[in-house]
Amino acid sequence: MFERLYNAQSHLKLVIETQALDNNLDDSDQELLSEYFLSIDKTPLEVSQGTNIGNFEYPSLKVTQNGDELSISFHVTQTNGPQATLYTAELNQEYLWADTYLDAYEELCVYTNKLLLLHCSNNPPNFVAITQLNQKESRLIQWLNEDQEEMLSAHWQLYLGHQFKSSDWILVTSKPESIIFKDLYSFQNLLFLGIALALLLTTYAILFLVKKHLKPIDALLLGTQEIYKNNLQHKVLIKTNDEYEDLANSFNTMTTKLSSESDISTALTEIDEKLITRAAFSECMESIIRNIPLLTAAHSIFAYVSDSINETSYSSYRFDCKNKKLHVKDHILLDPTIAFDDIEPGTSVCFSYDQIKSRITTPYLSIDNSYTLFQLSNEQHLRVFLIVANDRKTYHPRTNEYFQHSSIVLNALQRDKLLESQANTDSLTKLHNRKYFQEQVSACLDNLATPCKESLLMFIDLDRFKNINDTLGHHIGDLLLQEASIRLLKSIPSNAICARFGGDEFTVFIPDSTNINAENIATAIITTLSDSYFIGGYHAIVSASIGISISPNDATSFDELLQCADLAMYNAKDNGREQCSFYNKQLSEQLTKRVDMERYVANILNKNQLTVYYQPKLDLHTMTISGFEALSRFSHPTKGSVSPFDVFAVAEDTGRVLELGYFVLHEALKQQVAWEQQGLWSGKMAVNVSPVQLFDTHFLAHLDLYLEKTGADPRNLELEITEGVLIDDPEGAALLLRKIHDRHISIALDDFGTGYSSLAYITHLPIDHLKIDRAFIVQIDEGEKFRGVLQSIISMAKHLGMHVTAEGIEIESHLNFLQAAECDYIQGYFYSKPLSAEGAALFLETHCL
Template sequence: MFAKINHFFFQKYENSDLIIQQRVKVLLSICVTIVFVIFTLIVTYMIQGKQDMGVIIPVTIGALILIVCIGLIKYGYFYIAAHTILISSSAVIWITMVTESGELLARLDTVVIAVGFMTFIALLVSKRSMVIVGYAIANIILFLGCTYYLQQKLNFSDEVMFEYIIDTIIGMVSAGVGSLLIFTINKHALQKAEEATKIAEGEAEKNRELNRTLEQKVLERTQELQAAMEETHHLATHDSLTGLPNRLMFSQLLNHAIQSAKRYQRQFAVLFIDLDRFKIINDTMGHDAGDQLLQEIAIRLKRMLRAADIVARLGGDEFIVLIEEVTDSIHVATVTHKIINSIIQPVNIMGQECRITASIGISIYPKDAEDEQSLMKNADMAMYLAKEEGKNNFQFYSKDIQSKSLERLSIETHLRLALERNELSLHYQAQVDFKTNAIKGVEALLRWQNPYLGVVTPTQFIPVAEESGLIIPIGRWVLKTACAQNIAWQQQGLPPVCMAVNLSPRQLTDENLIDDIRTALNDSCMAPNLLELEITESMVMNNPTRMVAVLAGIKTLGVRLAIDDFGTGYSSLAQIKHFPIDTLKVDRSFIRNVPNNVEDKAITEAIIAMGRTLSLTVIAEGVETIEQMNFLDDHFCDAMQGFYFSKPILPEHFADLLREHIPSPRK
């Protein structure tokens, strides 16, 4: 019964803090009731004696219970009042049953009233009719039992028994009516309590929903912060243009590779990659084109390497590669060859086909160095050696490279003062016409003699001048000096010849180039058709569309244009015909093995035929033997230039050659 009462009282407050408050109050009422009962028993026994307890006890307990229940009902604690009545009634019945005097049993209506309250509790406990019937039957049985006890044990008369039965019925009816009244009041209060509970539960649900919303917001914000931190870390360790690791990240990965290689006794290679003539594309086509080219090169490098290898961008046009677990230098050379071949493939940039090459320096752990800085520095020095060797190649680091690097630095330092100190000079090499055997032209070749470095060859100082930007003022001086020298020969009564001057890639991108050419012609008063400017085939094919515009601007001055080292690039007849050129110069590498090498013979014949088809003058460079000369003459080459006729000589010696040479047409 107590379990059902407790379940009914508290089932409305599950998952709520109210259940704790209600239980505390119920327990408090029970304790108070028990204390009152015990206290009444003790006081009554002490004052009146044991013989009077049967009369005083129910009166005292009834009064105390009434006071407690009135207070509880007043403050809305109907369920607690019901608990109190139940417990108190049970106590009264118990005391009645154990009293030996029988005087209390004579007042059967007290027992009946107590039983009536128990019936009321049954109404509160369950709304099911069967339970109510059960409690009613229990009351009847209790009533009959008490009646039998009174009649058989105490020998009450029928009149007395009838009187007590009537009193009992009246008491039960009174208790029932009172119980019904209290139940009705309690039901209304219960509805109010349920409404309040629903409101409280609604507020609680709102709070839970708010908490869930707040938790979701906190989770989303945490995820956003985590993503922002990851993005910040990625930006700090990766190149924003290509997405490759940057210098900082590569440094960390390289240090990790050093530790791993040291632990497992392995070796790896560091490749320092620098794109050749990237600045030309960047300056002529714009930074967007340069960025697109860098992105394409990054993709190609990643595609060429294994997943375990690392490629990073250090900045500008510099990339660096870490090749893990290499076996020997042959393995590294094979990989590097593939990288160079991949980079040199045509790139379509902004609708234009461009080509670019790379110079690569290689250092190997632990042979060349055992720490991060030394490995990268040595690879960098090897890369500069690759550039000095003509670009588009790779070089392994060696101990003598450091001395070469110091030599390069010394060259740049002294080259900056070469013009001021008049250390530069021009030598001239004649160009001979095959038909007339006359000197039809001359090429101006730059030379440098330094008091400290001695004679510095063009292959040593021209790349340094190109990379440092010194080629612009030096090239301007060459133009001015060559034009002035041609006029000086004419003033000596010598026949006019065409003066060929080489232009560097950096000069072609210089916005002042046309003004420099015009100034040189005007200052020297040389006829524009006597000046022929030479550019290499790779310069032309690097950005064909841009070069057509630049060369067209130069042609407006009336000067001639020649493509030098023809045959080493990737141009075709369809491409060459779009350039406003006058002369093709066959590269010396093809002439060297003529007429013995079949392939070189075929290439030379094809170039001559192409020139004749386009009505261009074809000049062969590097002619050193009579066999070479005869082969060229037999295949209708227009002119030759090389040691067989004349080495590059000083201007006064060339004047003597021009004066003394007697043309004799070949048969």
């Protein structure tokens, strides 16, 4: 039922998303939809302002009663701008309830959690029985049907809330008690027959052969008593070479068969208990293997399990029937992927010694044995094969029943584990999810043996991961997260609990960290996560910042311990990233500041708290204005001006750097065009571009759009980049810079000398302008050696055909030296500090008109 609901939901979702209902469906589509739905109706809805365009509400399942009629339908709302449509798709109940595969005499009924009958294959249980469905203390219900026949029902919950946003359904299966306990009644009848026979023999002995036959009769009486006590292993030993010996032999044969039947029934019950108690898959397999000798006189039993859901992906077993010892992984299939693919599912096949040795390799094969393969499962996520080795192909009549029952239990247990795994696992990384992590850590903290036993929690955040998503796309980001998860698992202790907490955040909990060096583990994690990633043809570089909190020193509950680790992680980021930090109580104040800054950055543009200032550049050859550099200035309603460095540091972490950068670029181009139209000035406007913005997949599109909207001449725009752009992805940077240069836009290398690039390296790049960092300028007065270095940089740049600008000029002596060194341009407070648009206009009127 769950799969059918899921299939119908998937088809409905596909139809709505592709808007197939608005088009003419072909016959095959109509036939496909009619299989799942009786009708699909659309109802227009009004939508309030602010609704996201293309918002899609996941289909929810609803049951509607109209008189005696019941309808089951999916409801989903598709929002598109100011319009929305409610889709109501009524399920075809013939599709939903068809082919329920019931045993003989078995009935199936389905109720809502409010005990509304949805479907019944025959007569439903009576009212008294139905009222017991929500009683949690028992899953079994006894009741009388219309023919006053005693019935036994069991019920289960069908969980629909997570997938279908619906209340749960209740499944009820019913069967006559006479059918269920048929074997028991037969056993009882046989038992009474045995007792009657024993009494008859006793009477005969008393009447006719009291003295001669007293001992055999006593033995038979004792055997009867042992059967009554359910001791089916007792044997009646009579050696009289007469009817009493024959009777004893028959008696023993009967008890042997009863014992065999009882043992097999007990074995099946034991296997059922594994499912009921949700035991480990390996524990259930061991129980199945150990009971196989009840079916045949086996020498060895081999088993192969391929399970992608449970605790191991591959397991092999060998059971030594003589010594009753189970060995794990002492035999292998020659090729596990195809070893038994030629066997039909659900069948048993006999193999000779030569045939089996071509499929399985183990020193325990014997040429004197025959081998029978039993295939218990051959599904996508679970493959189970059993090979029984014996010298005679004799099996108990219930062998097929045993293996079929085992197959059902294994597949049901595996499906339970699959649902549990899906509920507790992150679908992208296959790590534990946040819910499971919280439950496990909380349980560990509650169950610590002693209060002084330490445990630690690590909160891991990937630095600059947002940049990967923005520049390379979310698909590459997802692949990077998967690779990072694999690396993380290899870097943590075996007893650690690891989870993807959300986005690019991971958590690691070590229950007993008394003898563990947390800093060494954190360093190893940072090292492995910071290695270069080669994904989808791209080189991607991220790092990791880790916050660590320790219980019980820092906190004793999960929420408090997590908050402490989160604080420590932000402290690691504030200290330069790619490092770990332990929690201390002073971090709470730092967190408050960080949260305030994040809130401020999130609303900068909405509240007009970003102003673009312009710093003039002086041409040292003509002593005239050669251009302006656009600079960001931030104001706070209570704190006044805010450092651009602090703002952009937080903006990069929170993913706001792109919108700030594009705002400055747009404003600068508008201002340059405005001054040109006013006749004040026409020249180059320099705009800083961060690495994140430059590698944004939409950067060139934004650049072209702003040039077109403002009417700016590309030749009057100069983009300033830093050396970090060239380090992370040299080849990608070179290709991108050439595309920019082809648009007749100048490119300047800012802060030259503070990073890792060299003049020899940048000769291969389309760099028009070199800006010498202020760190070199302040060294002019410190000696001839420093002045010589600066002179060499200027000379080499000119030989390479680049213009040179010196930044941070604040005193006249620096200006005089740069003029003598034939530097092209300067900018700094000596000439002019950054000016507002109005101030820059006055400056232009003073110096240009």
